[in-house]
Every structure is written in structure tokens, then in C-alpha cells.
Amino acid sequence: MTRPDSPYYPRRANLFSPLLAWGDALHRLWDRSGLLLADKVTVRGVIASVFVPGLALYLRGPRASGRAAMGVCALLFLFFMAFLGYPLGTLALALLMSIHVTGVVAYYQPVVASARLSFRLMATLMLCALTIGFVYLPARDLLENRWLMPLQVKGQVVVIHRLTSPVTLRRGDWIAFRNGSIGGDHMYIRSGVNFAPVLALPGDQVEFSAEAFSVNGVAQPRRQNMPQSGGFTVDRNCWFAWPEFAIYAHGHAMDVSGMVMQMALVSKDELIGKPFDHWFWRRQSFQ
Amino acid sequence: MSRFINLEFGGESEDQSLGSEQGLAKDEAYYLREAQAAFENADFEKALRHYARVLEFNPQNAAAWTAQVRMLIELGEYREAKIWADKALERFPQEPELLAAKAVTLCRGGDLQSAMAFSDAAIEERGDTPYIWLARGDVLLACKEPRADYCFEKALLLAPRNWFVAWLAARIRAYYKQFVFALNLLQKAIEWNTGHFLLWLELGRCQESLGFLGPAESSFTQALQLNPNCHAADQALTRLLSRGLTDRVRGWWRRLGK
Numbered sequence: 001m002t003r004p005d006s007p008y009y010p011r012r013a014n015l016f017s018p019l020l021a022w023g024d025a026l027h028r029l030w031d032r033s034g035l036l037l038a039d040k041v042t043v044r045g046v047i048a049s050v051f052v053p054g055l056a057l058y059l060r061g062p063r064a065s066g067r068a069a070m071g072v073c074a075l076l077f078l079f080f081m082a083f084l085g086y087p088l089g090t091l092a093l094a095l096l097m098s099i100h101v102t103g104v105v106a107y108y109q110p111v112v113a114s115a116r117l118s119f120r121l122m123a124t125l126m127l128c129a130l131t132i133g134f135v136y137l138p139a140r141d142l143l144e145n146r147w148l149m150p151l152q153v154k155g156q157v158v159v160i161h162r163l164t165s166p167v168t169l170r171r172g173d174w175i176a177f178r179n180g181s182i183g184g185d186h187m188y189i190r191s192g193v194n195f196a197p198v199l200a201l202p203g204d205q206v207e208f209s210a211e212a213f214s215v216n217g218v219a220q221p222r223r224q225n226m227p228q229s230g231g232f233t234v235d236r237n238c239w240f241a242w243p244e245f246a247i248y249a250h251g252h253a254m255d256v257s258g259m260v261m262q263m264a265l266v267s268k269d270e271l272i273g274k275p276f277d278h279w280f281w282r283r284q285s286f287q
Numbered sequence: 288m289s290r291f292i293n294l295e296f297g298g299e300s301e302d303q304s305l306g307s308e309q310g311l312a313k314d315e316a317y318y319l320r321e322a323q324a325a326f327e328n329a330d331f332e333k334a335l336r337h338y339a340r341v342l343e344f345n346p347q348n349a350a351a352w353t354a355q356v357r358m359l360i361e362l363g364e365y366r367e368a369k370i371w372a373d374k375a376l377e378r379f380p381q382e383p384e385l386l387a388a389k390a391v392t393l394c395r396g397g398d399l400q401s402a403m404a405f406s407d408a409a410i411e412e413r414g415d416t417p418y419i420w421l422a423r424g425d426v427l428l429a430c431k432e433p434r435a436d437y438c439f440e441k442a443l444l445l446a447p448r449n450w451f452v453a454w455l456a457a458r459i460r461a462y463y464k465q466f467v468f469a470l471n472l473l474q475k476a477i478e479w480n481t482g483h484f485l486l487w488l489e490l491g492r493c494q495e496s497l498g499f500l501g502p503a504e505s506s507f508t509q510a511l512q513l514n515p516n517c518h519a520a521d522q523a524l525t526r527l528l529s530r531g532l533t534d535r536v537r538g539w540w541r542r543l544g545k
Contacts, residue, residue, distance in 0.1 A: 008342035010335070010355055010371040013364040021366050025397050 041111055049107050050131055053077070053096055056103030073099055082280045085150030085157035097136060101128045149272060151176055153195050158284055160273040166239070169274065171215070173198050175241055176272040179263040189259060193272065200240035207231035215240075227257045237268045315344035322354065327451060329485050331361045349379045356388040357418075360395065361458075368392040383414020387422035394429040402426045417442040417452045421459060428463045439472075450480035457489060466496045484514035491523055498539050503527060 030043055040059070049056030054073035058066025076096040083089030104127050112123045149160045160176045169175065174197050181191040200206050200215045208227045212219045222228075223242045234240050242264050275284050322337030335358040341351040352375035359368035369392040375385050386409035394402035406426045409419050424438030439456045446452040453476035460469035473490040480486065491506030504527050510520035 006339045006343055008346065008355075009339040010359060010374075011367055013362075013367050017364065017366055021396065024366065028398055 041108065045107065049104050051135060053100035054103055056107035057099075060103070060107050060109070069099055069103065084148070084159055084279070085152065097132065100135075101131050104131050148276075149176070151193060151195060158195065158275045159279045161276050162273045166237075166268055166271055169198055169201065169239060171198055171201060173274055175239065175266070175274055177241065177266045177270045178272060179243070179270065182259050182262055187256060187259060189263070194241075194243040194263065196241040196243045198239050198241050200234045202234050202236050202238055204234045204240070205231065206234065206240060225257050225260050227261065234265070239266045239271070240264055241266050315341050315348070318344065319348075319351070322351070326354070326358070327483075327485070329361075329488075331358045334358050335362075347378075349375075349382045349385060352379065353382065353384045353388050353418075356385065356392065360388065360391050365392050365395040369396060381412055383409045383412040384416060384418050384422075386412065387414065387419045391422045391425050394426045399426070399430050402429065415445065417446040417449070418455075420445065421452070421455055424456070425459045425462075428459065428465070439468075443475075448479045450476040450483065450486065453479070454486060454489065457493070461489070461493060461496075464496075466493045469493045470497070482513060484510040484517055484520070487513065488517065488520050488523070491520070495523070495527060498537065500527060500530065 027043065045056075045059050049059060052070075054066070054070035057069040060066070073096055076092045076099070079092040080089045080096060083092065105124050108123065108127060112120045115123070145162065147162050149162060151158045151160055158176075174195065176193055176195050178193055179189070179191060182189040199213075199220075204215050205217075207214045207217075208222075208230050210222075210228045212222050213226055214220065224244065226242065243260065277284060318337045318340040322334045322341060325331070325334035325337055335355060338351045338355045338358065341348055342355075345351075352371075356368050356372045356375060359365075359371060369389065372385065372389040372392050376382070376389060379385055386405050390402045390405035390409060393399075393405060403426055406423050410423065420438045420442035424435045424442065427435035427438060439460075442452055442456060443449075453472045457469040457472035457476065460466070460472060470490070470493045473486055473493060477486045477490065487506045487510035491503045491510060494500075494503035494506055504524065507520045507524045507527065510517055511524065514520070
């Protein structure tokens with residue numbers, strides 16, 4: 001396809017023209033579906049209002065209260081992030097979702113206004129489900145899997161940074177890691193999330209004795225349930241972190257050190273991340 | 288073939304030889320003639336460039352704007368045709384043929400309601416040209432309305448014994464896979480202008496689509512005899528000779544469906 005420089009030569013079709021034509025056709029189909037024929041309800045508005053909390057109220061007007069709603073949503077989001085993991089944060093999120101969903105329903109109001117009550121109720125429920133299902137649940141998964149995760153540790157919330165590269169870990173850094181369920185002689189450890197400092201890095205030599213354990217020859221106080229003899233070299237892509245347990249036992253004493261040892265060697269896949277030093281104004285300390 | 292063949296360098300090469308040899312002044316009328324000649328030879332790319340030249344001389348030439356939209360339609364670039372039609376309509380909002388061309392861009396793009404509205408507007412503007420009725424027929428065929436036949440008849444009535452209008456009507460019929468109607472129109476066109484290779488080429492295509500492979504071969508051969516440089520006819524003949532049994536059955540089936 002050529003495009004001579006004449007201002008009277010039309011723009012010609014390119015590689016994306018068929019796609020754009022399909023887009024136009026879909027847009028027309030959507031317009032004619034009857035869902036968007038009401039006053040001031042547009043495709044862009046619907047999409048944007050589902051993804052931006054408070055925007056629907058701004059679009060539906062009056063603009064001043066819409067702006068206020070968007071401001072409140074922004075504040076609630078900040079509040080939710082600041083108090084992530086606390087009941088106050090959960091409350092902020094619930095309020096944010098309420099304003100968001102109310103806005104979306106209000107935006108669609110002209111479309112369903114003339115419909116029967118049962119249809120209106122159904123439409124409202126569908127819009128709530130759509131907003132939560134398409135925005136909040138994926139956002140939560142994305143947040144927890146890719147960015148950060150709040151953990152309850154000894155009565156306080158610790159926010160873990162999921163993006164931490166394991167290469168940057170140093171001895172003494174606190175880490176969160178997963179453990180699978182482990183079964184042994186009269187004992188069973190459930191799967192869950194642990195939080196402990198890194199004691200040895202890949203390649204380090206660890207030795208145990210009755211009073212202490214040493215990493216590359218540097219002795220440290222022995223931790224609860226640690227083996228009393230032996231030693232090993234930490235594998236590549238593994239970190240040694242000794243989790244703390246509250247064990248309640250009756251009857252004959254059990255040797256739990258073998259089972260805890262399985263959990264203490266943390267592989268790359270089991271590693272969740274490292275806590276932020278600060279979360280907003282809070283300093284996160286775990287000693 | 289040079290890869291720069293489609294570029295224009297001021298006084299474009301293809302016209303330079305013709306124009307200088309014949310001592311013709313390369314003005315608006317010259318490019319309009321050239322564009323029309325290219326259109327009548329189904330060289331839509333060339334016609335598009337020549338119409339652009341016409342507009343460089345006279346941007347107020349509504350017929351050239353309309354023709355450009357029509358060239359884009361013939362090239363199958365309906366989205367671009369619509370954009371160009373909108374641009375032209377900003378200048379000539381009540382030009383009946385332009386409104387008709389816009390109707391065709393819309394119906395080929397699938398927007399039948401708007402297409403009908405533009406076609407109505409074209410007729411309301413008292414446009415009584417063959418193209419307006421051809422465009423109307425195009426829109427009605429897209430809407431699957433039987434009134435389309437009347438529009439094509441009306442177009443042919445407005446241009447009696449005009450092979451070009453009959454050919455255009457046949458192209459529209461063929462676009463909507465109405466090959467039998469297209470065949471009839473082409474036969475009329477050939478009656479009025481036997482010596483044009485394009486009509487034989489188009490006739491061959493229709494016959495091939497209907498499974499009349501023998502007559503199609505004969506039509507393509509005629510086209511090639513009339514214009515030995517016609518690559519389309521050459522390619523069609525080669526394709527025809529390599530067709531298998533499945534294609535023949537498909538042709539019979541299509542004829543039965545009519």
C-alpha cells in the first residue's frame with residue numbers, strides 16, 4: 001500500500017485495519033444490544049466506572065459530589081493500604097467497595113429504571129458481582145501474589161514484600177516462607193506460613209552441638225528443638241531459617257528436631273518474601 | 288517491476304512519457320480522463336492516485352472526492368473509505384453521490400441502519416444518477432431486500448446501453464454472491480461493448496464461481512486475447528486448469544442453489 005504525500009490521497013488500509021473494522025463492528029453490536037441506549041451511559045463510561053472507584057458517581061453527576069466521592073475513595077484506598085491486615089483496613093476496603101458498587105449501579109440506573117423490580121434487583125446483583133469479581137478479587141490475588149502480603153506475627157501485622165529477590169538475602173534478614181504438611185512418629189505439622197530470620201545462606205556450613213549451633217564456624221545460641229549433633233552444608237537455592245513452634249505434648253517425649261529440620265531448609269519456591277523495613281509510618285521490627 | 292512504481296515524484300513517471308509524447312497539458316481535465324480510464328480498466332490504485340491529482344488542481348471537485356471513496360470501496364478498504372467519505376462530506380454535505388458512496392461504505396462495513404439513512408438522504412437530494420441507484424441497490428442487497436432489483440434496473444435505465452454501469456452493477460451482484468444476476472448483467476455489457484477485456488474477465492470469474500468451467504476458460508482466453516498484459520486473466524486461466532473435482536461439485540451445488 002502506498003501513501004503518496006498528496007494531502008488529497010486518502011489514508012490506506014494497513015495491517016491493523018481488519019482488527020479496527022472488527023472493533024467498529026463490535027462497538028456497533030454493543031450499541032444496538034439495548035444495554036447502552038440510555039441517557040449518558042456509554043461503553044467507555046461502563047468500562048471506566050467498573051475499574052475506577054467513584055468514577056461512576058462523577059459521570060452520573062452532579063460533578064461536585066462525584067469529585068467528592070472519588071476523593072473519599074482515594075482516601076479509603078490509602079487507609080486500607082496503611083492499615084493492611086488490621087480490622088480498620090478491612091473496614092476501609094468494605095466502604096470503598098460499597099461506594100464503588102453504589103456508583104456503578106447508579107450509573108446504570110437509567111438503563112434499568114423502566115424495568116420490573118425483579119429485573120432491577122437482578123441487574124443490581126449482577127453489577128455488584130461483576131465489580132467484585134472483575135476488579136476486587138483479581139486485584140487481591142495480584143496484590144498478594146505479586147506485590148505484598150500481610151501476616152499476623154505475635155499479635156502484630158507484618159507486611160511482606162513479595163518482590164524480594166532471594167539473591168539479596170543476608171544472614172539475619174527475616175523471611176516469610178511456606179511449609180507443606182509434615183507427618184512423623186505420633187506427630188503432624190500442618191502446612192502454613194512461617195516467619196523467621198535467615199541463619200545460613202546457600203553454601204554455608206552448619207554444625208550442631210548440645211549448647212550451640214555454628215554457621216561457618218561462628219557459634220550462636222542453640223534454638224528450641226534444634227538437633228544436638230551433626231551438621232550439613234546448605235544447598236544451592238536454599239536458605240536455613242529455624243521456625244519457632246509452640247508444642248504441646250502429653251505422654252512420652254518426641255524428637256521433633258528431624259521434622260523441623262525439613263521445614264528449616266527453605267527452597268526458592270517456598271520463599272514468600274522479606275518484610276518492608278517501614279510500612280507507611282510504622283517501623284516493622286520482629287525481635 | 289520496480290518497487291518504486293507506486294511512488295510519485297512530482298511529475299510521475301508513468302504520465303510523463305504519455306503526456307510529453309502527446310503534448311497534452313497535464314491539468315485537472317487530463318488527470319480526470321486518466322483516472323476515468325484507469326477506473327474503466329479496473330486499475331483502482333492508479334485511478335485513486337489520479338483522482339488525488341485532480342483534487343490537487345481543484346479541491347472543489349466533488350466528483351473526484353466521490354470517486355476516491357468509490358475506489359477505496361472497490362479496493363475493499365471500507366473503513367478507510369468511510370473516513371475519506373466523512374472528510375469529503377465536511378466539504379460537500381449535500382452531494383448526492385457522496386452520500387450514496389458513504390452509504391455503501393457503511394453497508395459494506397455492516398452498519399445497515401446508517402447505510403439506509405445515507406442512501407435515503409442521497410435520493411432525497413434529488414440525485415438521479417446511475418451511481419446513486421447502484422449504491423441504493425448495494426445497500427438493499429446488504430439488507431437482503433428484493434427491492435434491490437428495481438434499483439439496478441433504474442440505474443441501467445438512466446444510462447442506456449452503458450457497459451460501464453452494467454459492469455458496476457455486476458460487480459455489486461458478484462460481491463453479494465449473486466453470480467447468476469451478475470452473469471446476466473455482464474452478458475448485456477458485452478453486448479454493448481464486446482471488445483473490452485475487463486468484461487470478459489469478469490464474465491469468466493462469474494462463470495467460474497458458478498462452476499461453468501468450460502465457458503469460464505473461454506472467457507478468460509478472450510480477455511487475454513483482447514489484453515495480452517492482463518495478469519488477472521492469465522492467473523485465472525492457470526487456476527482454472529489446476530481445479531479439482533471438489534471445486535466442480537461446489538460449482539454445481541451453487542448453481543442448484545440459485
